[in-house]
Amino acid sequence: MKFSLTLILLCSIAFAHSQSVQSPSKKINVVFALDDSGRPYYTADYNKKPVITRSYLGIKLKDMPALSSGFSVTRTSATSVNENWKPVLGEVAVINNHYNQLFVSLVQQTTGRQVNIIFRVFDEGVAFRYEFPVQKELNYFVITDELTEFSLTANHKAFWIPADFDSQEYVYNETPISEIDNDRLNLNNGIALKSIGGRYGVQSPLMMKTSDGLYLNIFEAAVINYPVMHLSKDPSANKFTAMLVPNALGDKAYLQAPAATPWRTVMVSDDARIIAASKMVLNLNEPSKIDDTSWIKPMKYVGVWWEMHVGRSTWDYAGSQNAQNQLSGQPIRSRHGATTENTKRYIDFAKEHGFDGVLVEGWNTGWEDWFGNWKEEVFDFVTPYPDFDIKEVSEYARRKGIKMIMHHETSGSVANYERRIDRAFNNMVTYGYPAVKTGYVGKIIPRGEYHDGQAMVNHFNYVPQRAAEYKIMVNSHESSRPTGVHRTWPNYIAAEAARGNEFNAWSSGNPPSHETILPFTRLLGGPMDYTPGIFEIKMNAYDAAKIEQVHTTLTKQLALYVTLYSPLQMAADLPENYEKHPEAFRFIKDVGLDWDDTKVLEAEPGDYITVARKEKGTARWFLGAITDENARQADISLSFLTPGKKYKAVIYRDGKSAHWKDNPMSYEIKTISVTSKTKLKLNLAPGGGAAISFFPED
């Protein structure tokens, strides 16, 4: 799917000691150099102002000298690439991949070992990786630490979550770098399993803003056969160093040459919209390894799921989520959600409202005793509860034209899941399920592994790879966060891997700013199954004693379908709640999933974002605008619309007195006629949003 390729060999110089490479626009300049001890380092400027100061590079090895000093340069080469490619599903029809590359071959004098460092400089940032070519002196090796540094110029504002080896489901903290301190966090946050890697560790993507208005982002791309990179802050400097997630032995990565680390990325721009719209991470991944992608489809779905989160039904058959139930064999009262009857109700609802799919959680045996016990054999992934007739359900769905989404909760017992994955996928094929939602709640088995270690990264990449053999799409929850690998395995259509909407149902929840930060962090790696669309904002609707609530207005829930990109989108609320608001529900039914074009119209991390997208293969546009806890007026030019064309714009906006806390369900819907010359003023309530559907009028 390459449209054009420009590949120019610019030069090849031996034994250089300093070399630079610029972005195509020349705004970014990266210097690679060796210091007097042969230690490699790099710097990066943006518009001639330093953004990364001298930052050393290096790798520590087990039972071998570190690959960190004593290097000389044996060869360098520079190339440029400017090509276009088409994602299978995506935010735009065509992605441009345009960068200048500096390739540096190093040899360590004392060991004779070779390492290549490759820089790619894009207009919105720099990426680099270590490469270990085939060589006599380095075949199998174990990485015990990566010494990669990111030295910053000042105490920038940072949007950060603690470096946790098992979870990313945190609320973002917005503080100067100097105030990053995990010891000061309130950890009563609803996350059941936490493995925080030290006081000053944070996760990547790490979004920052400088006092002079530059946006910086440290992340990584193409994490394959390598652990996740978190970042360790030097408490005495504005500097971060790579913190790789260990295994039980403290080792980080087992490699065999030829091998390469993931790409380390530093995005930089004076325009936050450029960061949010960047395709750099995708460009750094390999093209699709699936030849026939015709079975990979976007999906809008409903499911037997939110009703468990709000306490109306249960995952387990016994109806109490109490592991002791199974011992007596006497469930007190069954409130099991995944019954044949209830599933048919959702299928009917999906059919009536034009959804593609239905997810059912709690359909299979094991939920009585699944949580928090580090138990290896919980689920077998094939045995339904007695009140879930999988054959009847799947035939009913097929007759109605609805696709069933299978649920495979592993409870973190990956050993068990991998043993059973062929049987589990075969079962899906038998009953015609084209997609699976996987879950990894709990401590990992094999015991001693973390969710973000090399072994689990490999597992999360393995599942879509195997699933592709069965033409199954994958939506992983509690996985390591995506780093663009869905370009390579496009059936990996979505992941959770951040704090999703569900936390609003039963914890302190997600503050109104949360969804304005995700496009600058989690979403840079790939689509998120955030499960928006909650209309019944306050949980006291289910139980008067509950104080939990969604921290947005209803209208903002609509806007999220546009602002949070995913080709898999859930309408997460209960059918009966949608039936109470059929006009607002209309937006969820209309909104696209796959796009020919995307415009980030406004963006400020932590404050607001406004996005417009053109639906794939149609002339429809959809717009979402959200704000944080502050009310906001968005002034939107509709210049993205096709000039000269008239559109009917259906505007879903917060009611005049709407407020995420005081009056979240107040909304207004207005239909007007617009063109590309129209300018709209949208008033967003505190914690509010606006959503617009643009239908061409002829």
Place this chain on the structure above:
Amino acid sequence: MKFSLTLILLCSIAFAHSQSVQSPSKKINVVFALDDSGRPYYTADYNKKPVITRSYLGIKLKDMPALSSGFSVTRTSATSVNENWKPVLGEVAVINNHYNQLFVSLVQQTTGRQVNIIFRVFDEGVAFRYEFPVQKELNYFVITDELTEFSLTANHKAFWIPADFDSQEYVYNETPISEIDNDRLNLNNGIALKSIGGRYGVQSPLMMKTSDGLYLNIFEAAVINYPVMHLSKDPSANKFTAMLVPNALGDKAYLQAPAATPWRTVMVSDDARIIAASKMVLNLNEPSKIDDTSWIKPMKYVGVWWEMHVGRSTWDYAGSQNAQNQLSGQPIRSRHGATTENTKRYIDFAKEHGFDGVLVEGWNTGWEDWFGNWKEEVFDFVTPYPDFDIKEVSEYARRKGIKMIMHHETSGSVANYERRIDRAFNNMVTYGYPAVKTGYVGKIIPRGEYHDGQAMVNHFNYVPQRAAEYKIMVNSHESSRPTGVHRTWPNYIAAEAARGNEFNAWSSGNPPSHETILPFTRLLGGPMDYTPGIFEIKMNAYDAAKIEQVHTTLTKQLALYVTLYSPLQMAADLPENYEKHPEAFRFIKDVGLDWDDTKVLEAEPGDYITVARKEKGTARWFLGAITDENARQADISLSFLTPGKKYKAVIYRDGKSAHWKDNPMSYEIKTISVTSKTKLKLNLAPGGGAAISFFPED
């Protein structure tokens, strides 16, 4: 398959502090008691003489108080069992299970936690286990240590190998207990991966002999969902304590009540033959979980295997076992053993000589780069080398009526094997392979696990369980050693799990005493694929520079088919070596594999053993007699033969000047007529043996 069952409730006493239980013969008396601190202990006498003095019992738990003191007895009960059952394959047609049981319920006063300790006293020894019943106070728990003691009365002679978490392939040391010291071992022994657990640790089964002629053996039975138990010597006493094999976190066992430990066994007899013939370990295992066992068959096989060990051919296609070959893609010279042509030669040979099966190692891709690299993805278990046409081979074998034995070397990467096991077994079904030899050479992946830890024990039990679904028999190499679990999964027909004949090909080898010790150690747990039958004793036959050799005479190699029980027996040498000795080869062709009866006629661990067995369903008997490095005259009464019946006895014996080192291939064959009244004098050379086939004459 139970023939009779006597179950008598003898008594039920609350709050007893000391209680005894005797063997059916009353020779063994076991006392269970609590000391003043409520610490449980036991003692055992044999013919009123102490063999186990006060030995404490207890379990240490993670994050919970130890289950070791503060107990009171809440209930005891005594039962007797005397029943017969039929093994699917075995040494005898019917096994008698006869024991008296003492069941003790304990409660720990401070925690309210309950533990049951169950003693079963057989005529040849005592077994006990800990049981954790369902209870509120103990659901999920982690065992960090087992405190079980075995306090002995004196500094007995012991046959021991070091406690190694990854290997049992050691030569036995024969020393007083006081001289057990792993620091004094010569570890230049051909074992590639060693993980020795401390200076004074030894493995079980631990065979011992007292100065007054009692034989003692400490072992375990039914190791399921629990790590292997090694034994830690108290350097200041004649006492051993359980040493459980840890995982990467130092944890030993993850359990959920109801649960039980394996049985801890102490065999005791004044007759070594009773130990060697004991079925106590089998009796302590659960009956077969396979209903239809008709597909489980004994197998005598040849294979493309020894030729690699002697250096005539290679496992890898490139022909050098050099991992770097694959990089250049240019094998220098192919000496690959597993070619279609060579395999057909073995199939023809098997057909000509009446063997059941042919094993082929090195048939599949991966061997260029498999060894010692702790590499996760080595073998895929389905892709043949280009010179091995699996379809042609399997069709050729089927036409000849020969069963092919698949080889699955995992290189220790169990994660990879479990992921691929369904595809691997399906491939076997496709090509009609009814049996698999599995291998686990190398450090285990998941990294941090040992071959003998709970996770791997579970794996070794999992493979035959899954294989049974495909009607596949399993022969595991480098597994944890069997503990009678093949009663439960009778398709687990053999294992290696001790130092096999192969070590004679390329290491210091196995001393002449080795095979006289195995019946008192490794073989107590189950059949061993020792791969006897090497006729070309000295490796200089292949390469004049070689000094390695088999440490037996040729005749002793024949005798091993009888003395080392296995329903799976290899004729391990090359076809051309058998063709040079067609008369001696006759014994291997004739000897039975499955038995109606077995008589251990003589036995002294470390010195000699003589065994006679009656073939299942025929009137034929076979006898094997072996000695250690000392010449020996065996005086054998043939009273085991059916009285009044005449037999043609074909006697294979060492030549007059035979000697394992100086003249190993000297043998004589004599045919005589015998009856049950005949007495034979068999002269065994140093390192020699004798084998006899008894054919009824009418």
